[in-house]
Amino acid sequence: MVTTVRAPRRTPVRTPSRRRRDRPRGRKSVALTALTSLVVLYSLVPLAWLVINATKTQEGLFTSFGLWFDDGRFALWENLRTTVTYDDGIFLRWLGNTLLYVVAGAGGATLLAVLGGYGLAKFDFPGKRAVFAVVIGAVAVPGTALAVPTFLMFSKLGLTNTPWAVIIPSLICPFGLYLMWTYAAEAIPDELLEAARVDGAGEFRTFFRICVPLLAPGIVTTLLFSMVVTWNNYFLPLIMLKDPDWYPLILGLNAWNDQATTAGGQAVFNLVITGALLTILPLLAVFLLLQRYWQSGLAAGSVKQ
Amino acid sequence: MAETAVVPTRRRSWAGWRFIGPFMAVFALVFLAPIGYSIYLSLFKNRLIGGNSFVGLDNYRQALHDPNFWSALGRVSLFLVVQVPIMLFLALLVALAIDSGRLYGKSFFRVTVFLPYAVPAVVATLMWGFMYGSQFGLIGSINDSLGTAIPDPLQPSWILAAIGNIVTWEFVGYNMLIFYSALRTVPGSLYESAEIDGAGELRIIRSIKLPAIRGALVIATIFSIIGSFQLFNEPAILQNLAPNAITTYFTPNYYAYSLSFAGQQYNYSATVAIIMGVITMVIAYVVQLRGTKER
Numbered sequence: 001m002v003t004t005v006r007a008p009r010r011t012p013v014r015t016p017s018r019r020r021r022d023r024p025r026g027r028k029s030v031a032l033t034a035l036t037s038l039v040v041l042y043s044l045v046p047l048a049w050l051v052i053n054a055t056k057t058q059e060g061l062f063t064s065f066g067l068w069f070d071d072g073r074f075a076l077w078e079n080l081r082t083t084v085t086y087d088d089g090i091f092l093r094w095l096g097n098t099l100l101y102v103v104a105g106a107g108g109a110t111l112l113a114v115l116g117g118y119g120l121a122k123f124d125f126p127g128k129r130a131v132f133a134v135v136i137g138a139v140a141v142p143g144t145a146l147a148v149p150t151f152l153m154f155s156k157l158g159l160t161n162t163p164w165a166v167i168i169p170s171l172i173c174p175f176g177l178y179l180m181w182t183y184a185a186e187a188i189p190d191e192l193l194e195a196a197r198v199d200g201a202g203e204f205r206t207f208f209r210i211c212v213p214l215l216a217p218g219i220v221t222t223l224l225f226s227m228v229v230t231w232n233n234y235f236l237p238l239i240m241l242k243d244p245d246w247y248p249l250i251l252g253l254n255a256w257n258d259q260a261t262t263a264g265g266q267a268v269f270n271l272v273i274t275g276a277l278l279t280i281l282p283l284l285a286v287f288l289l290l291q292r293y294w295q296s297g298l299a300a301g302s303v304k305q
Numbered sequence: 306m307a308e309t310a311v312v313p314t315r316r317r318s319w320a321g322w323r324f325i326g327p328f329m330a331v332f333a334l335v336f337l338a339p340i341g342y343s344i345y346l347s348l349f350k351n352r353l354i355g356g357n358s359f360v361g362l363d364n365y366r367q368a369l370h371d372p373n374f375w376s377a378l379g380r381v382s383l384f385l386v387v388q389v390p391i392m393l394f395l396a397l398l399v400a401l402a403i404d405s406g407r408l409y410g411k412s413f414f415r416v417t418v419f420l421p422y423a424v425p426a427v428v429a430t431l432m433w434g435f436m437y438g439s440q441f442g443l444i445g446s447i448n449d450s451l452g453t454a455i456p457d458p459l460q461p462s463w464i465l466a467a468i469g470n471i472v473t474w475e476f477v478g479y480n481m482l483i484f485y486s487a488l489r490t491v492p493g494s495l496y497e498s499a500e501i502d503g504a505g506e507l508r509i510i511r512s513i514k515l516p517a518i519r520g521a522l523v524i525a526t527i528f529s530i531i532g533s534f535q536l537f538n539e540p541a542i543l544q545n546l547a548p549n550a551i552t553t554y555f556t557p558n559y560y561a562y563s564l565s566f567a568g569q570q571y572n573y574s575a576t577v578a579i580i581m582g583v584i585t586m587v588i589a590y591v592v593q594l595r596g597t598k599e600r
Contacts, residue, residue, distance in 0.1 A: 029407040036402045040417045046432050066443040112328040119324025124317045148565045148574050149342035169335045203320055232425035234538050250427045257431055261545055276428045283423040
């Protein structure tokens with residue numbers, strides 16, 4: 001049933017790329033390629049720096065040229081080992097925490113955004129305009145305006161210094177809601193819903209059996225974006241968590257970096273750098289593997305307006 | 306956006322709330338309640354003697370006469386008018402270059418320029434901080450080996466530019482992709498007829514491409530304004546490396562953070578945060594009005 005009704009896509013705006021892919025317009029230009037390469041260089045040099053310096057010892061960092069390897073030693077494996085074993089393997093604990101926050105936070109955020117976006121796109125209900133205005137307006141409020149009162153509220157509820165303090169605020173991803181709204185509006189034909197209603201299927205049954213498969217690409221995109229937001233979140237855990245055992249990776253790395261300036265602390269820059277590399281690798285991998293999705297996500301965000 | 310909202314054939318009922326309800330419930334808890342609580346806090350003052358008392362708009366009056374607040378606001382405004390145009394212009398140039406179809410290996414460009422967006426702001430700042438730094442920084446190495454005299458980016462007069470560079474690095478690819486996605490929606494037939502009319506590449510950019518991505522330009526500008534006014538991570542991390550250059554009131558967000566978590570002045574901190582929220586909303590709204598007016 002699904003395949004037969006799927007055919008009439010109402011708005012062709014979403015897929016213009018297919019009609020206009022790389023028309024041979026103009027010749028390739030070496031000069032333009034070279035100029036644009038400068039920007040690529042700018043983007044890649046810090047990443048190259050990170051990879052190169054992850055192979056150096058703490059002393060090697062100070063004695064060798066930043067953008068080349070240390071002649072004396074190649075310490076990448078040693079750094080990796082020390083990073084995951086330092087301080088009783090706290091790095092792995094932080095990694096586990098991060099995964100927990102990402103799975104629970106981003107997973108939950110995606111679920112709420114998919115349900116909400118679908119509701120906004122396919123139903124007309126009292127208060128719909130207000131929902132839209134409130135969500136858009138709230139996005140402009142600075143993080144601290146929320147963070148301080150959220151912290152005070154959570155500490156009264158006894159939630160600070162627990163994983164809940166990080167997970168609950170992560171459940172809201174306004175961009176994800178917007179993305180799913182625009183996506184659901186186009187991917188699910190009204191006729192299909194009408195047909196399902198005539199057949200007597202309940203709203204939730206219709207949603208899970210018929211709509212979710214149609215929404216799959218949008219769901220992956222939303223999941224991807226909320227994952228990145230949660231993985232990279234610094235401010236929220238910074239104020240909510242005191243106990244290093246609950247730190248996510250980002251906060252842990254910064255704590256290691258601060259060790260050098262605290263009295264009696266041991267400078268472990270080699271671990272900060274190797275840890276940073278380990279922190280960004282999963283994200284870079286996900287982005288490279290799921291290119292199609294984040295591009296369509298950004299396209300949805302920019303085209304509709 | 307509104308055009309997707311109402312389809313006349315659809316019945317108006319409460320059924321939609323079953324889907325949007327869960328989102329709105331959590332949203333109320335983590336967005337609306339804190340905002341309300343913030344406004345409440347901003348109207349009170351906690352004194353050693355007398356405890357918590359209602360003071361009306363006193364906190365707001367205090368903020369408007371607070372040189373630290375103005376200094377922070379001035380700094381992010383300077384940041385906004387210098388860094389945002391540079392970043393968006395660079396992003397636009399790259400997007401136009403990739404869209405022109407004249408690059409060798411265009412998907413390589415698209416992916417690599419976007420990659421920094423996946424790097425957390427904290428890691429990006431740590432990386433750049435190390436590269437800037439005097440300890441094992443690149444700047445020092447380059448000055449040593451090439452005999453150049455690039456100034457220390459972490460000294461007070463350069464720190465804002467140093468932060469601007471980090472933010473540009475993080476977001477140029479993101480904005481590029483927004484522009485590029487918008488450019489791809491221009492129908493190819495428009496270009497064909499323009500070419501038949503003898504329009505050159507620059508003319509096509511000016512008359513077809515830029516008007517076509519106006520919406521994307523407005524969105525990217527609004528996101529950048531919000532981002533600039535909320536600047537926090539980069540100065541907070543660099544603070545350790547450049548304690549003299551970065552004060553506790555370096556940006557409004559950082560000021561609000563220091564006020565509450567170092568100074569325990571929750572009421573005043575909430576006031577500063579609310580003022581910044583209102584300023585951000587007003588400016589974003591004006592940009593959106595101006596940007597969409599002359600369609």
